[in-house]
Amino acid sequence: MDKHASDDASHWAELQRLFHRCDGLDATAIEAVLANEVADVALRERVRALLRSAESVTPDPAFATPDASAGEAAGFSPVSIGPYRLIEKLGSGGVGTVYLVERVLAETKVRAALKVLAPHAVDASFVERFHREQRLLASLDHPNITRLFDAGTTEDGQPYIVMEYVDGLPIDRYCDERKLDIESRVRLFLTVCDAVSAAHRGLIVHLDLKPSNVLVSKSGIVKLLDFGTSKWTQANGESTATLVATPAFASPEQLLNRPVSTASDVYGLGATLYKLLCGRAPFGNTSGVVRMEKALRGLEPESLARAAAADAPPRGNRAARRAQQELRGDLSTILDACLRNDPRERYGSAEALRDDLERYLSHQPIKARPQTSVYRLRKFIDRHRLALVVAVLVVAVSGASLAEAWVGQARALREADRAVRMQHFMHRLFRMANPDYTAKPVATVAEFLRAGVRNLPAYIQNPADLRTAMLGLAESMYASGDTDDARATLHHVLAMSQGSAAIGNRVEAEIYLAVIDFDRNEVAAGRALSAQAFRLAHAYPVSARVRILTDVYYAFNEDNNGFIKPGNLALLRKSAHEAIADHLPRNDQDLALHDYASDASMQGHVVTATRIFSLLRERYRGDPLALCDRANVDGWLAWIDNQSGHITESLPLFREAYDGYVQCQGPASAQALNEVPYWGDALIRAGRAADAVKLLEGTLPTWRRALGDKSDQVEILYYLSRAYSAVGRYRDAQPLAEEFLKSLRSRLAPGSRMFGLGQMALAEALVGEKCYAAARPYAVRAVRILAKPVRTAYGLHVEHEAQAILRGAATTAAVSPGCPS
């Protein structure tokens, strides 16, 4: 060991302590620390040297990263190869370098891609592989597989092939740049399945399917590249892979050197589709060895359903939320069936996968799931709802005495009418009990409601009135956030609602239970309940109010959870009109209008949404009990403006929403605090970063006391960090971005979009501090994450920001001396 090293050994703990102590401080501060804490001059110098090294990017010419193709540059830089003139280098991979070339044929210039084996890879097996590629490509003639034109040897003996040149983007980037929705992505992917099927029919497997091997041209034509690792499959059996393909997309059998087959390509297709749908490879950012270990241990990737759930988009970006919901159903099942470890459990062929994707697109039952009768029935109901309602009616009614049922219904309707009035009186009453935050805390209300449920039977003898009253209580419990009690009460109502006379109450209980299920993300249960309520409400003569509400809840919940059908918006529109025409109680009318407007906004009918929300706003004006409702509508209007790029217009609305929530729930309420970050974001985007800082900074202490980073609402940290950076206060921005990231760590998968945003904020702050080296890994990761499927203009805007920051981080300008770790 040399002197430095042995000196270090004797001061090791101290050296590390000082390094971390000074890491991130500026030069003056470092000197102050060293002067105060270190007597040993040599040790001081060691600390300084290490700090300098920590920031170094290329500290010495010897460290300059050699060009990846240095060997090639040294020995080989041709102008033309054979009859082909080289135009530009397109890229180089493990096997060779690809050039864009041109050849004059019958006075026409023909462009092509020429792939030449790099000189450092001269080895028998490579040449053999190369020739295999030649043969394979020549035998494949398919519009979605790149065609082979020519093959030969360069003057210095390097083999090359010339193939169709595709001016396109890798399929994942293509989808993101075009902002394709899920359905379009799946449709595009069908073509990939077709091409792979065709190759399989020719007994050729690809074995390296991944997004970068699937190009899409500007006109949307899919082309599969690189059959370089393919091999002939024997008609009767399987053969062993000798080369490990890209680990992130490779099948377990390839990683484990086990026999490969067409099922390995089914895996590759699944992994590619997984990337297209949720923005990352099935196992995310893992190293090759750990991926291999997982394969050996038989671990399968996180299902798409779970991966999507971890990617909660900020706020009510309902479009993104809807997309998430879509990923939880059949698509997740289909991918599970591609990505099984055991090849025999996967789809038998690329064609079978394609067929299932097609079934998914046309809302037919897919084959991947074990076909339980319940599942089939649900899909069947989705497609034949009206016919089925009639059938259910017949079955249900024929079981009981028809006459008796009708008499019972008529009486129940009269009673329900009376009860409804009572319910609404109670509803008002309970809301008055908790109109603003200056009153008693919510806990008292919850107790009050529970006591109500306990005591009601003593005061109300009529069973129909009792059920209706309890429904009213349950609704109030739900409104005050007491979900568990609401649920218990609703189940109690269900238990009391036996027989046809109680159908109306039963339906109402079911729709509220469905709403609670959706809140808890129990989508399947929620859908089943609301579909059942919908059927019952249309099969039995329930009151107009119950039927309209059922229609509203059913249609809104279907769409809001991603099961979009054009009929739903129409049903909401009809219900809103009926609610007013039938003089339903005021808050029921408002609910119908609100859900209609929300759905219209989600479906992109911005004008309708704005009109209805504005109408609601007028209706709430002057109603002291509707402060929260009005704030909610203002929030929606602000959000619509913001997302449509009307930033300036959104600002006063954000203020109104915030002020409204402050009045009705208090400044420390989750609702009021929820508006602040988005308001701040709008201020930043309106070029008023200083005001954003003032707003967000002013709210931060309240947020810390009331919610803090243990809550789900941590966006304020992110936006304040961005605001600080926007006004050049990078040193303040950095810890907030770090805190934001830290708070996400316990809740979200590392590849989530929110992480990308956090990494971007941190990189931005570090670049601002001229700490380029420290910023770089964060910027790289941010771009990696934020380049995932993005469906809104806002998402793209963010991605571009991240790329700009990465460019900033790549600068080689002088770094600041005191950069943090």
Add this chain to the structure above:
Amino acid sequence: MHGFVSSDGDVTLLLRRWSDGDAGALDPLFSLVYPRLRHIAGALFRGESASNLLQPTGVVNELFLKLAEQRRLQFNDREHFFSLGSVLMRRILVDAARAERRDKRDGGIRIPLDPELAGTSVGPSADVLDIDRALEELELIDARKTRMVELRLFLGATAEETADLLNMSKATVDRDLRFARAWLIERLAGGAPAG
């Protein structure tokens, strides 16, 4: 292949000893496993560029398979196992670099010091023989950090995976690696000649 198969029992025994902290078991272990691994790592010795080399899956794969086939591999022993993989990988790289250096005037295999930035051409890289020498020194002072660096540089494990394998927090690993990286760069660049 035959040599490897016949000595599987010994390999397992030696791996156990090494896992139990017997550093002396590494050399015989290495000489038993090495011929087969060298064969797998054949591409290294044909002088492919460094970015292609750093796919040690083949090498580690072989180890996993041999041990798993005998049902002796306990995956709760992951840390030792991956550490061994990275140590072997390091030796293989060093060996390949030496062979390279004999053949070519300006040979040497360079590996990136920030695996996450590999390919972006902004991160520093260093000659594997220099890294090896610096790591030998680091090993004497701080074996733990050496393991950490090996996992990152030679096995290509991500920082999260390194933390997971060493049963440490990601923050601690980040911190330690930052120090270790600075120390290595300093040793390689400015410091007095090694040895």
